Amino acid sequence: MKRGNCLSTSRKCCSKKVGRAEASKTSTNKEKTLVVLALKYQYSLRHLLSATKLAKSVFYYxxxxxxxxxxYENELKRIESIYHEHKGRYGYRRIHLALINEGIKLNHKTVQRLMGQLNLKSTVRPKKYRSYRGV
Structure with a gap:
C-alpha cells in the first residue's frame, strides 16, 4: 500500500475511534493511546502515531x-461500596467522613477526584416547600 493512502486510511480510522471515544471535547493523549493500541494490528505504528499527532515517547509512556x-485501588472499591450502600445519597463529604470512621485517611479533595473518576454523583433531593419560610 502506498504511504499516502495508508496514512489517510489510518487517519480516517483514528478520527472515527477518537470521535467515538470522546465526542464533546478534544481527546487526551491517554485516549489517543487506547485508539492506537486498538488499531495497531491493522496499520503500522508509525502511521498511527503521525495520524493522531502523538509522540512515540508519549505513546509508550x-x-x-x-x-x-x-x-488507590482499595480506596476506589470502598468509595464505590459506601456510595451504593447509601443508594447514591452520600456525596464526597459524607463518604470522606465514612472513610475516616473506617480508619482510611484520605484528603477530601482526593475523595472528590476519585468519585469523579468513577462517575459517582450524589442525588440532590428537591427541597420541601414551607409557606412560613417562603422556601
Whole structure:
C-alpha cells in the first residue's frame, strides 16, 4: 500500500475511534493511546502515531502507565461500596467522613477526584416547600 493512502486510511480510522471515544471535547493523549493500541494490528505504528499527532515517547509512556495498577485501588472499591450502600445519597463529604470512621485517611479533595473518576454523583433531593419560610 502506498504511504499516502495508508496514512489517510489510518487517519480516517483514528478520527472515527477518537470521535467515538470522546465526542464533546478534544481527546487526551491517554485516549489517543487506547485508539492506537486498538488499531495497531491493522496499520503500522508509525502511521498511527503521525495520524493522531502523538509522540512515540508519549505513546509508550501511556502504555506503561496502563499496565501499572492504581495507587488507590482499595480506596476506589470502598468509595464505590459506601456510595451504593447509601443508594447514591452520600456525596464526597459524607463518604470522606465514612472513610475516616473506617480508619482510611484520605484528603477530601482526593475523595472528590476519585468519585469523579468513577462517575459517582450524589442525588440532590428537591427541597420541601414551607409557606412560613417562603422556601
Amino acid at each position: 501511556h502504555v506503561n502507565r496502563l499496565k501499572t495498577p492504581s495507587a
